[in-house]
Amino acid sequence: MEKKELQRIHLIATGGSIMHNLALALHDKGLNVTGSDDEIFEPAKSRLSAAGLLPAQEGWFPEKLDQTIDAVILGMHARPDNPELLKAQELGLPIYSFPEFIYEQSKDKQRIVIGGSHGKTSITSIIMHVLKTIGRKFDYAVGAQIEGFNRMVKLTEDAPIIIIEGDEYLSDPIKRVPKFHLYHHHIAVISGISWDHINVFPDPEMYRDQFRIFAEMTPKAGTLIYNQDDEQVQLVAVPRNPADINYVGYGVHDHTIKNGKTILHTKKDGDIEIQLFGEHNLRNINAAKEVCKKIGVKAHDFYAALKTFKGAAKRLEKMGETDTTVIFRDFAHAPSKVKATTEAVKAQYPQRQLVAALELHTFSSLNKNFIPQYAGALDKADEAIVYFNPKTIEHKRMEMLSEDELKAAFKNPNLKVFTDSEALQQHLLNYSWQNANLLLMSSGNYNNINMEALTQAVLKA
Structure with missing residues (x-):
């Protein structure tokens, strides 16, 4: 084409x-x-x-x-x-899936593909923010609305590079190939591997295998940037041919937390206060830094741009706050994301109570065979809540869940389970919010709860 x-x-x-x-x-x-x-x-x-x-x-x-x-x-x-x-x-x-078309449109560009079960949107958006801040030309395809960008896709004739969020889910209903296998990257990131999409990949090995294929697609003189602390990633990203491919491992950025603020420690630029927080985001920052370094962005320029980065939409997005309460909304729904996000908020505000309310909304999260993957995911919350809409389960033609099954799966006997969104709202409004934070995690909308109205009501409660 x-x-x-x-x-x-x-x-x-x-x-x-x-x-x-x-x-x-x-x-x-x-x-x-x-x-x-x-x-x-x-x-x-x-x-x-x-x-x-x-x-x-x-x-x-x-x-x-x-x-x-x-x-x-x-x-x-x-x-x-x-x-x-x-x-x-x-x-x-000529019929193309989304990733096939993006590849066809970027054949003459350097393709940077960010893959992983979690963190890929954040890493992609950090890179995009940095490149925009320093005035570099680039195309992109990202899975969330990013502040400062009015589109989630940009395709031009003259940009020399394209930044792509590489989803492992299927590309289209005919070929049924993971999207990130079709971009043919020059530089790849694997941020973490945690079994998901049970309807397509029925066991963890089959799921992990998709990342192995992705890693092995890295071409000669290409670069594979990977989370060196993730055991599943280590299984697929171990350097097999280091003479041909540049392997770059990364971990958590050096930092401290003071009074609810995260400060990065850098070699040449000193201490830098940033708006992101959480160990997972401190890994995401390092992944983005390695990509930017590879495409010629100086560390000083990277950190200067990072100061103004507020995060991707629905990724630890601050809905509202008072002197004693912050309300966060997050897209987290897979077990690894739920665990990382819950731990991040508790670590950032260790002196405050944390109420974490998770909506089970996806096929995997409502599947009885998959739910045990959530064991311990909400343990850092002082009050752990799970909500699901029984109509969603009926619509997906799945087996109904019970409160006891969920408590057993999460390995949390104190778990509160709600199936009525109005009852959930009322429970949150009755909570004593003095010195307590609320974390709302969902890829859905809690059966159309008005998040802005709930935020205002909780902050006044």
């Missing part, structure tokens, strides 16, 4: 988080972009509408496809029997 020849592009499942951002990025390039989806939610709906890209009606319309279309991009949420996909196949149109 020659980039210059592309004029018309059609996206199947254009309403997805990353897909609608791709549609907007291609529209920004001046291409003729169309798309379809059977349901489009906010903020995708408003953003597509503002750009004139919102489909006239929801649903699938094979008649939208004809021989004038140069490329069809297939979103992961489309089914293999999607009517538009079948029409595209019948017409012999």
Whole structure:
């Protein structure tokens, strides 16, 4: 696919988080972009509408496809029997998954791919923030909205590098290959490996194997930057051919915590106060620093830019605070993320009580065979809460969970379990918040709880 020849592009499942951002990025390039989806939610709906890209009606319309279309991009949420996909196949149109298309558009760029079960969004966004701050040209594809960037995807002709968040989940419903296998990186990061996506990778070994393949795809003269303290990462990232590939291990950045603030210790720039915190983020900073060093960013410039980095959306995002209480929201849902995030908040504010409320929302987190992976994940919380919506379990056609099963799986007899979001809200409002913090962890929305209203109510309680 020659980039210059592309004029018309059609996206199947254009309403997805990353897909609608791709549609907007291609529209920004001046291409003729169309798309379809059977349901489009906010903020995708408003953003597509503002750009004139919102489909006239929801649903699938094979008649939208004809021989004038140069490329069809297939979103992961489309089914293999999607009517538009079948029409595209019948017409012999070029069909790409999201990662295949990103690769095709960045063949002449240096590709930096950030992989890992946790931390990849944060590492990617730190690198993006640093490069933007120092005025470097770069393209990107990241899985969250980053402050200072109005898109999650940017594709240009002149940027020499592209920073890609490399998800291990499947690329599309046809090929079913992990996304990060399709970017063909020059520089790769593996931030950590902790079994996830049980619906696709039914055992930990099969899941870890995807990272082994990713590591072994590192080309000659390429670089593999890896978390040297993660046992699972060590199994896939051990230097096999150090003469051909540059292996760079990293750990936790040297630091201290004083009065709820994290201060980095550096060799040449002295002590630097930053807005991030938590051991996992101190690893993420080192991973980002190694990438930036590899592409010619001086340490001084890296640290100067890091001072102004506030974090990615929903990654220990501060919802509100008083002198005695801080409320954080985090995307954490996998066991390793939940454990790291809970420990981070407790370590940052050791003198305060910590209430940690986790929503089980994903297929893995609601699966009885997977839930024991959460053992000990909420142990650092003074009050550990788990919420799930029974309707979500019914919708996913899964076996219902009981309170006793969850207490046993988390190995926490004091675990409080809620299945009613209003009852959860009331419980939080009745809590004594003097010298206590609240951590809300979910990839969902607690059955549409108004987070801003809850934050204000808790801070006044």
